Amino acid sequence: MKRTSWFFAVLTVVVMIVTHFAGSRDAKAQGTGPGFRGPAAVVIEQSGDLVVVDRFNDAVFRVMPNTGDRIIVSGSGTGTGPIFAEPVDVAIERLGTFVVVDKNLDAVVWIDPVTGDRTVISGCSQTPDPCPVPLIGTGPAFLDLASIAVETRGTLVVADLEAKAVIRVDPLTGNRTILSSADRGTGPELDEPGGIVVQANGSLALVDLALDAVVEVDAITGDRRIVSGCSEQPDPCPVALVGSGPSFVRPIDLSVRPSRVLTVVDIDLGAVIDVNPNNGNRTIVSSADRGLGPVFLNPLGIAIDRNRRLFVTEPGRRAVMQVAPTTGTRTIISQAPALTISPPEGTYTTSQAFDLVLIVEGDIDDVAILRATLNTTEDVTTALNRCMMEQPLTGSGIAIRCENADAVLGLDPGRYRFDIRIEAFLPGGGSIQLRGRTFWNILGEDEGDGITPTQDG
Helix, strand or coil: CCCCCHHHHHHHHHHHHHHCECCCCCCCCCCCCCCCCCEEEEEECCCCCEEEEECCCCEEEEECCCCCCEEEEEECCECCCCCCCCEEEEEECCCCCEEEEECCCCEEEEECCCCCCEEEEEECCCCCCCCCCCCECCCCCCCCEEEEEECCCCCEEEEECCCCEEEEECCCCCCEEEEEECCECCCCCCCCEEEEEECCCCCEEEEECCCCEEEEECCCCCCEEEEEECCCCCCCCCCCCECCCCCCCCEEEEEECCCCCEEEEECCCCEEEEECCCCCCEEEEEECCECCCCCCCCCCEEEECCCCCEEEEECCCCEEEEECCCCCCEEEEECCCEEEEECCCEEEECCCCCCEEEEEECCCCEEEEEEEEECCCEECHHHHCCCEEECCECCCEEEEEECCHHHHCCCCCEEEEEEEEEEEECCCCCEEEEEEEEEEEEECCCCCCCCCCCCCC
């Protein structure tokens, strides 16, 4: 399976939250229903509801933008058909059905928006990955799917990172043809194509993470031209060759405003950027330096509704955020309380600082440790209750920091399984229980041979 992608880096960034303290909790988490784990792409239904792909939950959510309530439309427990293995992008067809690209199934999956039933319409219909043959449809096999869009005539276009190509898919037959690649179309070659959209004139616009650019692709010839950003390598590009304004660092997704302006999410810049399609000029809409509210940690997907509201998925916060297009103000509109343990699973030495930090993200008033154990038997709840609570976090949330946790928990060299159950109290009354688990290998300073003593359990 290909779950070793760069996206896993977002998990470690959650730990950074504890270093960004602020005195305001204006941006509050909202909504009921199952929580996000890795919200990636977002699109908007005709009703105005948001459709969010969660690549770590292997599910598609529907989110009510005014309340933040979440329901799972399709996933392992909802709908029939092949189980998602890592869905990364979603688009909506003319009649309201969803099409999802899954990078581990190497497939385009059709989803009934009512029942959640899933049908592979192009590519592989089963694992293991890589699929031995393209089982549905003819043409070049998918290698590493990144994004999908629906053309006016109903055909699908997908961006494939490894193939460095845009591929057109017939949704009726599943047949695949290369629309634009090193071997088809003129202009700068695609290197790491990401998010893709269809513009009003039928041409395609996509972001290329390696070119640091927005690229337009002719829907007939496959010819490519730089709309904004760099038109050549090496990366990073020495100058912003097309358009003025702040340079892209790692543009990851984009959407189109009614005014034809392209709005881009840059994951490394932590910003939403408007791009003028006529001259390529770039303007920051929202970033740490523009707009109020919780700062972006890993903005990943973007969609714009008919009221010109911007919605951004934020896997670092396990949330969907709304961005005011005129002021750049950011608000968390959907986020369930979530527990993250730092340090995460890994190998550490007794000479390393081992501060245990329990991060509870969400709109909560207080937390209580109900039970914590090492290796399923040793109760360390009392020890952890002496640790220091820090609040508020940027946006919303609470952190519990245990300094010198190796001493507090008595962590001698060995292998440990740490389990914890926390109760988070909600502002409107009531509470929710959160569970976490991680495994630590603690090595002695003289264990340079890599042999790790193992504790029972």
